[in-house]
Amino acid sequence: MPNKEIGAAQVVAQLRDGMTIGIGGWGPRRKPMALVREILRSPLKDLTVVAYGGPEIGMLCAAGKVKKLVYGFVSLDAIPVEPFFRKAREAGGIEVCELDEGMLQWGLRAAGMRLPFLPTRVGLGTDVTTHNPRFKTIKSPYEDGEVLLALPAIKLDAALLHVDLADRLGNTQIHGPDPYFDEHYARAAERCYVSCEQLTDRLDLSHPESAKANFFERYLVTGVVHAPFGAHPTSCAPRYGWDMEHFKRYAAGAAEDNGWARYRDEFLSGSEAEYQARLGGAERLAKLPLPVF
Amino acid sequence: MSDHGNLVDLVIAAASEAWRGNGEVLASGIGIVPRLAAGLAKLTHSPELLMTDSEAYLVEEPVPIGPRGEYQPKFAGWMPFSRVFDAVWRGQRHAMVTPSQIDRWGQGNISCIGDFRKPKAQMLGVRGFPGNSINHPNSMFIPAHGPRVFVEKEVDVVGSVGYNPARWPMGVKRDYVDLRLIVTDLCVMDFAGPDHAIRVRSLHPGVKFEQVQAATGFPLHRALNLGETPAPGAEQLAIIRRLDPHKLRAAVLKNNPPLAKAA
Numbered sequence: 001m002p003n004k005e006i007g008a009a010q011v012v013a014q015l016r017d018g019m020t021i022g023i024g025g026w027g028p029r030r031k032p033m034a035l036v037r038e039i040l041r042s043p044l045k046d047l048t049v050v051a052y053g054g055p056e057i058g059m060l061c062a063a064g065k066v067k068k069l070v071y072g073f074v075s076l077d078a079i080p081v082e083p084f085f086r087k088a089r090e091a092g093g094i095e096v097c098e099l100d101e102g103m104l105q106w107g108l109r110a111a112g113m114r115l116p117f118l119p120t121r122v123g124l125g126t127d128v129t130t131h132n133p134r135f136k137t138i139k140s141p142y143e144d145g146e147v148l149l150a151l152p153a154i155k156l157d158a159a160l161l162h163v164d165l166a167d168r169l170g171n172t173q174i175h176g177p178d179p180y181f182d183e184h185y186a187r188a189a190e191r192c193y194v195s196c197e198q199l200t201d202r203l204d205l206s207h208p209e210s211a212k213a214n215f216f217e218r219y220l221v222t223g224v225v226h227a228p229f230g231a232h233p234t235s236c237a238p239r240y241g242w243d244m245e246h247f248k249r250y251a252a253g254a255a256e257d258n259g260w261a262r263y264r265d266e267f268l269s270g271s272e273a274e275y276q277a278r279l280g281g282a283e284r285l286a287k288l289p290l291p292v293f
Numbered sequence: 294m295s296d297h298g299n300l301v302d303l304v305i306a307a308a309s310e311a312w313r314g315n316g317e318v319l320a321s322g323i324g325i326v327p328r329l330a331a332g333l334a335k336l337t338h339s340p341e342l343l344m345t346d347s348e349a350y351l352v353e354e355p356v357p358i359g360p361r362g363e364y365q366p367k368f369a370g371w372m373p374f375s376r377v378f379d380a381v382w383r384g385q386r387h388a389m390v391t392p393s394q395i396d397r398w399g400q401g402n403i404s405c406i407g408d409f410r411k412p413k414a415q416m417l418g419v420r421g422f423p424g425n426s427i428n429h430p431n432s433m434f435i436p437a438h439g440p441r442v443f444v445e446k447e448v449d450v451v452g453s454v455g456y457n458p459a460r461w462p463m464g465v466k467r468d469y470v471d472l473r474l475i476v477t478d479l480c481v482m483d484f485a486g487p488d489h490a491i492r493v494r495s496l497h498p499g500v501k502f503e504q505v506q507a508a509t510g511f512p513l514h515r516a517l518n519l520g521e522t523p524a525p526g527a528e529q530l531a532i533i534r535r536l537d538p539h540k541l542r543a544a545v546l547k548n549n550p551p552l553a554k555a556a
Binding site: 071072080085086092120121122126131139146293 | 346347348349350356359360361373374375378381382404405409410411412413414415416417418419420421422423424426427428450451452453454460461462463464465466467469470
């Protein structure tokens with residue numbers, strides 16, 4: 001069987017300008033940040049990014065990578081509005097498709113089932129339809145005759161996810177309390193790249209007891225990247241929490257001239273190993289406390 | 294904070310009434326006051342309510358807010374976001390949220406202020422507002438009742454639907470739109486005016502109807518039996534204190550005066 005292990009730079013080498021890329025996780029939680037950082041270091045541009053957005057959205061906007069955003073929200077939780085997303089929106093420079101959270105997963109599900117759309121009531125009566133003029137309604141062909149929104153499929157050229165465990169065959173496990181909608185990103189995508197905290201040869205041999213933590217099939221997975229602490233500065237519960245100190249440092253930059261350039265020079269100018277070293281190394285990252293809700 | 298509680302405790306007790314008699318639905322209180330109100334409802338008049346730990350698990354005992362010390366939440370079931378959406382779309386949820394703007398039709402906005410294409414102030418995005426509002430009962434908590442929240446015209450971005458007939462195309466099902474209470478630092482309101490117009494139902498101690506009207510950008514209806522919002526009883530206060538051991542609720546309202554002894 002093929003070994004799907006590849007490096008983060010190889011993942012980015014398989015992406016192209018103008019692609020639609022879905023990013024898993026939820027706000028400041030379990031984002032594939034090591035892969036996002038690799039995009040930030042690359043010349044890739046004009047991306048359409050689909051996400052329940054966290055810092056990856058702000059960073060990709062700040063770095064000029066984004067042509068269009070498809071999102072339900074973009075938040076760092078304790079910092080309610082992602083600062084560089086706010087800056088990009090208020091500058092008016094990016095095209096957006098703002099959706100209800102449930103609509104976003106519905107569009108991914110439609111793509112995963114190879115359907116052109118799925119019907120829903122959600123979005124009707126709101127400005128979501130005003131600001132997405134391409135959305136159309138459809139009348140139920142049954143006796144109820146109800147008019148529903150025909151939510152178009154959200155097809156992805158690539159999905160980027162971060163999980164706890166993966167093996168070289170492409171099997172994965174998510175051990176956090178919520179798998180979010182990662183499986184639907186995987187199903188909606190032509191290619192899905194998964195970074196992981198821990199990589200083994202065979203999960204059936206190493207971790208069979210937690211097989212219920214597998215949420216999508218390996219035939220969906222194109223490549224696996226071993227990236228310990230690859231979700232930093234977002235959380236990867238139960239392993240580590242988000243790095244609030246780092247979020248504050250990053251957020252402060254949005255209010256400064258050249259704040260993003262300074263962040264980039266300080267944290268993204270070297271390798272992932274150098275990134276972690278600048279943050280106090282694995283020892284500090286492993287101790288980042290889990291948030292309490 | 295006072296022995297008889299403070300204004301925020303009265304607001305929490307009033308907000309907990311939103312969930313009375315709802316049956317077995319998921320009670321989602323988003324933010325400190327709504328969450329305490331949902332917990333209070335479950336621990337007093339409505340034990341049948343379902344609730345989460347605000348992350349991914351169902352609990353039968355509301356989880357106190359803030360650092361937990363020795364307390365360990367006890368999980369009754371699993372409720373990741375995908376199942377929350379299932380609950381929403383099936384209508385078995387009652388959420389209490391805090392929109393940044395509300396209009397006379399009960400429509401709410403948390404998306405942005407100004408022109409959507411180039412906002413004056415970007416906020417969160419519509420989040421779950423469209424789905425919540427078209428599928429299940431919703432209530433609102435507003436910590437600072439004023440004309441910038443209760444806007445004169447329509448909200449800048451309609452995120453949650455309401456009772457504005459101009460917003461509803463032919464054939465779209467509105468049967469599940471069900472706005473219940475708006476609890477603010479001044480009063481309790483509902484949608485029981487003509488054509489679901491917003492109506493003041495009770496005033497907090499010392500507040501006049503005219504004062505509420507002056508702080509609202511559109512005309513309000515006045516309940517025939519307009520009375521005073523009841524102060525929380527001793528049992529309610531004890532529960533609120535247990536659910537908020539770090540007194541995070543004390544900072545929610547700008548003015549949080551102590552309450553007089555309950556009658």
